[in-house]
Amino acid sequence: MTDPILYVTMAAAALAGLAMVTYAVLTGWRGWLALKHQELHAHAEPGAMQNLPNASARIEMADLKERIRKLEAIAAGVDL
Known part of the structure; x- marks a missing residue:
């Protein structure tokens, strides 16, 4: 070797x-x-940013979804 x-x-x-x-x-x-x-x-690209929602719109949408979830829970009789 x-x-x-x-x-x-x-x-x-x-x-x-x-x-x-x-x-x-x-x-x-x-x-x-x-x-x-x-x-x-x-x-x-200038047009690419227009399709995205701004931060405040996303926060508002999340808040509305949370409210809907709570209302659905109340309607179903679930304690939060």
Whole structure:
């Protein structure tokens, strides 16, 4: 097992495997960055923000849902 060719072959195979894994991870990272870049540009469009309700409207909607839930509980005879 003292054959130097074996050690060189094992080192070359390990280096090639490491290079393939590194390339795959780098490709995935670049794809993820491209996705986030597209998401940021989609939110930066002027018409995109008009479709989202503002914070006060969401709070009011949550309050109305809570009131409805309480009224339904009272109508069903459940103590809160």
